[in-house]
Amino acid sequence: MFFFPLSQIFNQNQVTICWLRRDLRLSDNMALHHATQRHDNVLVLFIFDTEILDKLATPSDERVSFIFDQLDLLKIQLEKFGSSLLVGYGKPLDIWHEIDKYLNVKNVYFNSDFEPYALERDKSITNFLSQKKIPFQTYTDHLIFHPSQVKSPENKPYTVYTHFMKKWKSNFLKEKDIVDYQINAHNFVKVNPFPNISISDIHFTHTQIQFPVLKIETNYLQKYQEERDFPALNATSFAGLHLRFGTISIRRLIAATIDINETYINELIWREFFTTILYHFPHVVTQSFRPKYDMIKWRNNEKEFESWCNGATGYPLVDAGMRELNTTGHMHNRVRMVVASFLCKHLLIDWRWGEAHFAQKLLDFELASNNGNWQWAAGTGCDAAPYFRIFNPQTQMEKFDKNGEYVKKWIPELNTFDYPKPIVEHNFARNRCLMVYKTAVG
DNA sequence: TGAAATGTTGGGGCG
């Protein structure tokens, strides 16, 4: 549905539709660039996909609020060009049926999304468009390279990060100019502004959340590799968050960082690596990348899981991280590794439980990276940390939060009797983990 | 993007 009758708004003029999904910006957007360079009467569309929304745990999900706010912004920008933003709500295929019924669609443009659900959804939409003889164009805008573009000489996808990274870089040097895909603002369809919809129309409530601003200034980037491991320092760029919703393009981010910081670029390549892995090995969504790791006998103690979720394990760095996550929807990257290791190794809880909790809480949640990093931490993934690499949560705190600045910020009761004793003794848990993993995978 | 256990080396104290 569209919250207002489409038939009243458009005449019989042909429109070219540019469908935004996880690329919520007008600048440097490949699909929008090509649509507005080649056609006039370009109409920008967004669909609140009920297949996705219905799975969210809470009606006050901040990520929906963020999308909603971002759409408001896009609408205002488009209205400056004499156009507006069309927002649908429902199952995407139903919406496209509705569009086809009321609009004279000449062309459809959108950027590819490589997650399994999105691939399936887009297949059903493009089948429909083909049936209706409506031409469509898709682009790789979310990544620098399409998942089938970074392959080994035997034309196989890499499953080890280092090899992927080297090939990615050599491809990049050979093939890529970092283009800025600008729009032709004259070619948006001219319409009166569509009526505003409110977030309650899509059965959500608005959360006033301060979304962290993207940080990519030169002097920040220069210090990135020295500071990034220390959670008390303000050294997170929040690029993951903005890349996830497409409020910055990966090309602009690469352009801003390529000459400044190798370590930072490598992090961006990890993102392309895990997206590529998910594309070629979609079984990772439900299973370990390496099947024998599904033999591990997880303890899956629900009380302990709850303590982990709530930040009550008695290990300050773990608890601080979980509380940061629960409070802000964000967790420092170093701490993510520590809490993930703790859940899988110390508590022997299935990595999928942790993955699901992160998926629910992280504002920057993205299936590919979340899954890839959890499998890395659990030791079950491609190019995973070997299972016997077990983080010591105490040592990690001594190394990366020496003065206790970060843990004290999140655990005010830290040095009082209210703070719990460790849920499990480190040496005991470590040895238990080694035994359980060894039994499963040898 | 780990940590613990084990091995090696070298200096100082001391008989």
Next chain:
DNA sequence: ACGCCCCAACATTTC
């Protein structure tokens, strides 16, 4: 001067 012990610091191996 010498051998021996102790221990810290560093290196290597193992989980």
